[in-house]
Amino acid sequence: MRLTATVSNVELKISRRSHADYAVVTVRGEIDLYTAPQMHSALVDALGDGAQRLIVDMSRVEFCDSTGISVLLSAMKRAREKDGELELVAPKPAVMKILEVTGLDAVFTIQETTDALPMAATP
C-alpha cells in the first residue's frame, strides 16, 4: 500500500490510499470552479495507477457545484470503460441535494456511511 497526500489549496485537500485494484480518495473542503481541476487530476491519477474501483470519501466535502459533479461524472465514465466503478461514500446533505437535483443520485453508486470504506491495512 502506498500513501500519497496532496495539499495545494486551502479550500480543497485530497489524499489517496492506493491498493492493488482499488483506491480510496479522501476529499476535504469545497469542490467548485476553482478546485475542481485539482480533484480531476487526483481521480485521473488514481485510475491511471491501476485502480479499477475508485472510492471517493465525500464525508468531509462541504459543497460541490456543477463543475465538481462534472468531474465526478467523467471519472465514473473512465472507471466504467475499464470495467471499474466509482463509488461516493457518505456525501453530506448539501452534496446529496445537488446529486438529487441533477438526477445523478441514481447514476452514481452512493454508500450512505463511511462504514462502507474498506478498512485501512493496519501496520
Add this chain to the structure above:
Amino acid sequence: MTMADPDPEPKNAGVDGSAAMGQSPSTAVGSVDILLIEDDTQDAFLVEELLADTALSARITWVTTLTEAREHLPRFRGCVLLDLNLPDADGMGLLREVLTTAESAAVVVLTGLNDEHEGIAAVAAGAQDYLVKGQVDGSLLARSLRYSIERQRADENARQLREAELYARENMRLERGLLPQVLLDDSPLSHRSFYRPGRKRALVGGDFFDAVQKDGTTHVIVGDVSGHGPDEAALGVSLRIAWRALVMGGVAEDAVLPALEQILISERAQEEMYATLCQTSLDTGSERARIRLFGHPPPLVLRDGKVEEVVATPHPPLGVFPEGAIDVEEFAFPRGSTLLLYTDGLVDAYDGTPPGRLGVQGLQRLLIDILGRGTSIADLPEHLVDDAERYNGGPLQDDVAMLLLSHGGQR
C-alpha cells in the same frame, strides 16, 4: 573577448548609484535591471562608470556574446543595452533575435560614431532607443534607460489591452449566441431576461436560454453546458440554435430534447461535456404547463408574493446517459403568476459565512423579501442578484442567467 576582469562569469556589478541613494528620483523606474551585451571591455566599464554617477540605481549583468546573452534573455524584464557588433552576431539579425527572445525587455542599441544610421534602423525595427558611443554622458544614458523602460511598459500595456479587447469582443459574440432575442410575439407570456457574468469574467460560461412560440404553444428553455471556456460556450450556442431550429421546424414536442441530446453528442469536443436543461411548454389558453428537467434546478412560480418550486422528476443532464423520450410532467402556471428559470450560479452563492450556500431555500427567502418590498417583475433580477452578492460577500463566482415569464402580462 578581452577582459581585465579575471572572472569569466556574467558580471553582476554592484553599481547601485550609491552616490545618490538619498535623493531617489521621482520616477516610476526606481531601480533598473540592465543586461549589458558588449564585447569591448573598455566600453563596458564606461557604461558602469557613467551610471555610477547618476541617480539611477542600476543592477548590471554584463555578457560579451550573444551565446551568453541567450541564457538571460527569455526571462529578462529590464533594459538590454546592446552593442550591434559582437563576436558571434551583429547587425539587424542580432537585434531581431534579442527583440523576439526578450519580449518583456526594453532594448537600447549602442552604435559607433560612424554607424548612427544603424541606430535609426534599430529603432525602426523595434528597439526603444539608440545611443552613439562617445557622445553619451551619465545623465543622457540614465534618461534613455528610464524612458526606454517606460515606453516598453506602455507598449506592453497597450498590447495587453488589445488582447483584452479582442477577448471581450469574442465573449460578446458568444453571449449574443447564448442569450438571444426570444420569439414570443403571439404568446400569452411576456418575458424579462437577465445575465451577469461571474467573477472569472475572462472565461465565458455556457449558460443559455431561449423562448419560442410555435403553433399555439410557448416553449421555454434554460440550460448550462458543464465547464467554462470557449468550447463550452460554443457548444451552448450550438444547442440553443439547434433547439430553436427543432421547435420552429415543427418537430413533435416529445422528440425535441432526444434530438437535441443526439446533436450534443455529435457536436461536443470532448466526451465529458454535458448540459443541464429545463424546458417548459405552455399551450395558449391553458393554465397548466409541461416540464422536462435534465440535471437542472427546477423553476420557481411567483404569485401573490409567494414563491414555490415546481415539483418535477429530475433526469440526468443531457449527454450523460441518453435515455430517449421521458415522461412529461405538468404543473400549475395560472394567469397572473410568473415563472422564474435560472442557472445554478445564483443558488451556489454563499449565504453569509462559508461554507453555507444560498440554495433554493435561500433563493426563495430572498425572492419573498424582494417581492414584499413591492419590487416589480421587471426590476426583480437586478435586486435578486444584488442581494445574492451581498450575502456572498462580493461578486458571484459563476455566471447567472435568469428568464422570467409572466403569464397574461406583467403585474
